[in-house]
Amino acid sequence: MRDAGTLRVGGRVHFGFGARAQLPSILQVHGTRVLAVVDPFLLSGGQTSGSPGRPPGPGHRPELPLGLRLPDDARIFSDITPELPVGTLDAAGAMAREFAPDVIVAIGGGSALDAAKLIALLATHDGPLSRYYGENLVPGPVVPVVALPTTAGTGSEVTPVAVVSDPDRELKVGISSPFLVPAAAIVDPELTMGAPATVTAYSGIDALVHAAESFTARRLDLDWSAPLPVFTGRNALSEPLSLQAAAHLGPWLPVAVREPDDRRARQEVALGSLQAGMAFGSTGTHLCHALQYPIGALTKTPHGLGTGLLLPYVLDAISSAGRVASFGAALEGIPESEASPERTIARVAEINRYIGVPASLAGIGVTRDQLPRIADLALGSARLLAIAPIDPTRDVLLDILERAFAGGKP
Numbered sequence: 001m002r003d004a005g006t007l008r009v010g011g012r013v014h015f016g017f018g019a020r021a022q023l024p025s026i027l028q029v030h031g032t033r034v035l036a037v038v039d040p041f042l043l044s045g046g047q048t049s050g051s052p053g054r055p056p057g058p059g060h061r062p063e064l065p066l067g068l069r070l071p072d073d074a075r076i077f078s079d080i081t082p083e084l085p086v087g088t089l090d091a092a093g094a095m096a097r098e099f100a101p102d103v104i105v106a107i108g109g110g111s112a113l114d115a116a117k118l119i120a121l122l123a124t125h126d127g128p129l130s131r132y133y134g135e136n137l138v139p140g141p142v143v144p145v146v147a148l149p150t151t152a153g154t155g156s157e158v159t160p161v162a163v164v165s166d167p168d169r170e171l172k173v174g175i176s177s178p179f180l181v182p183a184a185a186i187v188d189p190e191l192t193m194g195a196p197a198t199v200t201a202y203s204g205i206d207a208l209v210h211a212a213e214s215f216t217a218r219r220l221d222l223d224w225s226a227p228l229p230v231f232t233g234r235n236a237l238s239e240p241l242s243l244q245a246a247a248h249l250g251p252w253l254p255v256a257v258r259e260p261d262d263r264r265a266r267q268e269v270a271l272g273s274l275q276a277g278m279a280f281g282s283t284g285t286h287l288c289h290a291l292q293y294p295i296g297a298l299t300k301t302p303h304g305l306g307t308g309l310l311l312p313y314v315l316d317a318i319s320s321a322g323r324v325a326s327f328g329a330a331l332e333g334i335p336e337s338e339a340s341p342e343r344t345i346a347r348v349a350e351i352n353r354y355i356g357v358p359a360s361l362a363g364i365g366v367t368r369d370q371l372p373r374i375a376d377l378a379l380g381s382a383r384l385l386a387i388a389p390i391d392p393t394r395d396v397l398l399d400i401l402e403r404a405f406a407g408g409k410p
């Protein structure tokens with residue numbers, strides 16, 4: 001018997017159109033002092049009476065779109081800077097510590113959710129954030145976070161990780177700890193209906209990469225009597241979630257990008273993203289992510305654009321380890337007997353083309369002489385490489401990069 005599994009999710013996960021109506025009752029469970037970390041797009045157009053970082057004035061209920069309700073005296077923080085520079089979060093953490101919330105509600109894209117998770121950390125434990133860079137360094141529970149994503153892709157509402165940028169570091173850096181898993185996740189596809197096509201495409205394809213990498217991750221031999229790593233490799237509990245995520249995303253991500261008002265498509269992509277987040281939050285991700293971090297830093301391109309671009313080339317490189325065909329069967333809803341690694345890779349490349357993810361690294365501004373440096377930097381992502389299904393040597397990484405640079409058929 002080799003099967004074993006780890007799944008870490010918060011106390012409640014709600015999914016479905018209208019699920020946001022659960023927010024007040026979930027907040028009540030945790031207490032009355034509420035700090036809301038709100039994506040600035042929700043506050044634009046005068047939709048709220050609360051000012052960022054300050055309590056709303058007396059008699060003013062902070063109003064959010066779509067009937068999202070916060071308590072009258074909730075404090076709102078919405079100063080969320082793209083790429084989450086660590087300095088902005090250290091400052092927000094100091095504000096949160098003084099306010100001493102019972103609960104933090106996070107509403108927004110992956111950046112806002114990650115910001116809220118880190119503000120919850122700093123509201124409880126001493127800063128600066130840099131002391132927690134890496135894995136399992138958060139010393140204990142943090143202020144509970146209730147997360148409502150407005151994009152479908154990152155899975156941050158259920159994952160143990162948050163990513164920041166630090167001017168002292170070349171690459172974006174992750175803080176990973178089971179204590180960062182939000183206490184509750186409310187995934188209401190209605191909140192994603194207005195997301196622009198590029199956000200839908202890049203977040204959505206990242207969810208497909210999460211599904212693919214969690215399904216193909218190496219199986220680790222865990223020592224149950226020792227502290228567990230945050231990312232535990234492919235396992236019996238995550239596997240069905242990865243496949244279900246692929247089945248929801250494969251047919252419906254292209255529709256959500258091209259027909260943004262299609263409610264069924266938004267629902268399927270939100271569900272696939274949530275399932276992929278639940279899966280990779282325990283298994284971890286591997287080669288696409290290890291390679292995207294340096295590529296993102298060099299080209300300033302969105303995370304999902306890079307991971308999605310790399311996926312066909314990584315699937316090709318790992319096909320000798322098996323499982324790529326099974327992933328493709330789920331992706332296309334076809335019998336295993338009709339599936340093959342080649343067909344899976346072709347379908348992923350087709351989805352990328354259709355939703356506007358470029359096919360080559362040259363197409364996003366990478367130059368050939370940068371490839372060795374990218375490989376070297378990716379080699380530094382030891383925790384990601386540890387769960388790759390093939391031995392991720394420098395030559396293997398360079399080969400993937402060369403093919404992705406050339407573009408075309410992997």
Ligand SMILES: NC(=O)c1ccc[n+]([C@@H]2O[C@H](COP(=O)([O-])OP(=O)(O)OC[C@H]3O[C@@H](n4cnc5c(N)ncnc54)[C@H](O)[C@@H]3O)[C@@H](O)[C@H]2O)c1
Nearest residue numbers: 041109110111150151154156159161162163192194195203
């Ligand atoms: N914690 C994790 O597990 C995890 C996983 C993957 C990625 N990430 C991180 O998440 C970030 C990317 O998140 P993202 O893809 O959700 O994008 P994002 O949060 O950066 O949002 C992109 C833009 O879309 C806007 N936006 C969000 N929802 C919208 C909506 N419904 N309508 C209109 N505009 C909307 C935002 O204001 C922002 O301007 C990156 O920083 C990445 O590193 C985290």
Ligand SMILES: [Fe+2]
Nearest residue numbers: 206210303307
């Ligand atoms: Fe990702």
